[in-house]
Amino acid sequence: MLDAEKISAKQPVTSIKHPATSNQHQEPMRFGIIVFPGSNCDHDCYHVLKHMLHQEARFIWHKGREISGCDVIILPGGFSYGDYLRTGAIARFSPVMEEVIPFARCGGLLVGICNGFQILCEAGLLPGALMRNAHLRFVSRHVYMRVENADTTFTRKCRNAEVLKIPVAHGDGNYVADDATLDELEANRRVLFRYCAADSEVTPQASPNGAARQIAGIMNAEGNVMGLMPHPERASESVLGSADGIKIFESIIGGR
Amino acid sequence: MNDHGLKFEHWPVGIVEENKPFDDFVHLDQADRTVNIPMKAKVYITLKPGILDPQGQAVHHALESLGFDRVFEVRTGKFIEMNYNGVTRDEAERLTRQACEKLLANPVIENYEFVIVE
Numbered sequence: 001m002l003d004a005e006k007i008s009a010k011q012p013v014t015s016i017k018h019p020a021t022s023n024q025h026q027e028p029m030r031f032g033i034i035v036f037p038g039s040n041c042d043h044d045c046y047h048v049l050k051h052m053l054h055q056e057a058r059f060i061w062h063k064g065r066e067i068s069g070c071d072v073i074i075l076p077g078g079f080s081y082g083d084y085l086r087t088g089a090i091a092r093f094s095p096v097m098e099e100v101i102p103f104a105r106c107g108g109l110l111v112g113i114c115n116g117f118q119i120l121c122e123a124g125l126l127p128g129a130l131m132r133n134a135h136l137r138f139v140s141r142h143v144y145m146r147v148e149n150a151d152t153t154f155t156r157k158c159r160n161a162e163v164l165k166i167p168v169a170h171g172d173g174n175y176v177a178d179d180a181t182l183d184e185l186e187a188n189r190r191v192l193f194r195y196c197a198a199d200s201e202v203t204p205q206a207s208p209n210g211a212a213r214q215i216a217g218i219m220n221a222e223g224n225v226m227g228l229m230p231h232p233e234r235a236s237e238s239v240l241g242s243a244d245g246i247k248i249f250e251s252i253i254g255g256r
Numbered sequence: 257m258n259d260h261g262l263k264f265e266h267w268p269v270g271i272v273e274e275n276k277p278f279d280d281f282v283h284l285d286q287a288d289r290t291v292n293i294p295m296k297a298k299v300y301i302t303l304k305p306g307i308l309d310p311q312g313q314a315v316h317h318a319l320e321s322l323g324f325d326r327v328f329e330v331r332t333g334k335f336i337e338m339n340y341n342g343v344t345r346d347e348a349e350r351l352t353r354q355a356c357e358k359l360l361a362n363p364v365i366e367n368y369e370f371v372i373v374e
Contacts, residue, residue, distance in 0.1 A: 086362055
């Protein structure tokens with residue numbers, strides 16, 4: 001093989017950097033975006049990571065098992081397997097998850113957004129479960145969420161108590177766990193985001209789904225797995241009505 | 257009645273091979289018969305007590321408005337049937353329990369029960 005071919009094989013086209021914003025001292029992070037049948041936010045994540053943040057990104061079909069080389073795995077939003085049985089219940093047993101679960105157990109960064117959050121709960125990588133919204137309606141609109149812990153890999157570019165305007169789009173976002181689990185999450189600052197009013201007040205009325213203690217996003221005890229119902233990838237450009245979501249991706253990238 | 261307390265008509269029907277031990281014959285016959293009977297698992301998945309069931313509440317309200325005022329609570333759940341071929345009743349039970357624990361029910365929010373019928 002020619003040297004030029006070796007180089008091109010090692011550096012896929014996704015590694016193109018934008019000269020104005022790329023960090024000269026830092027290689028781009030490598031993101032793997034898992035695509036299940038029914039995923040519908042995979043391209044949104046790809047767009048933000050590759051075109052806006054100039055990171056490496058690639059899609060990984062759920063039947064594949066090749067996740068090697070990824071720094072971060074994203075389980076995107078959507079309706080994997082039509083949400084049959086329970087949301088995320090069938091995707092959790094996809095072949096690729098046999099690689100993703102050990103990846104996370106070994107400390108790899110793993111983010112589940114919306115349906116991805118549901119899959120993480122079903123896989124037991126995060127505690128609790130996501131149930132049908134308390135009012136039984138599908139909800140698709142911008143909500144406000146308050147950053148409860150800005151000292152994590154996923155939130156370090158935010159401030160504590162900062163309010164982010166991010167859209168939700170789900171029918172099953174009602175976070176449920178027993179009181180002991182909820183207490184433990186709160187005691188260890190593993191609740192990363194709560195639904196709130198625009199002025200940062202956390203009230204049940206501000207919650208779009210009835211989630212326990214207004215929880216919108218949590219992380220695992222080790223701090224390398226995060227799940228959240230709102231869609232930061234849909235709020236990463238001001239043209240979309242909010243660019244607050246990009247702070248979460250910048251946190252992951254800047255945290256390295 | 258014979259010595260074993262069985263009526264003759266309940267004895268296994270089949271071709272008795274000469275010199276074949278009687279116990280073996282009974283064993284093989286029973287195994288054969290069980291495996292050839294299709295088994296059906298009826299699985300009932302319910303929400304754990306204390307878990308909010310807004311669907312049940314909505315159904316309850318509808319029932320109340322229809323005059324079913326003696327109903328004080330409605331809980332919804334799932335019903336799943338699984339048909340087995342070529343397994344014994346014990347195997348059907350074991351497999352069904354495994355299926356419930358691994359996939360059919362989420363132990364965080366749901367309980368399950370099942371019956372096996374032939």
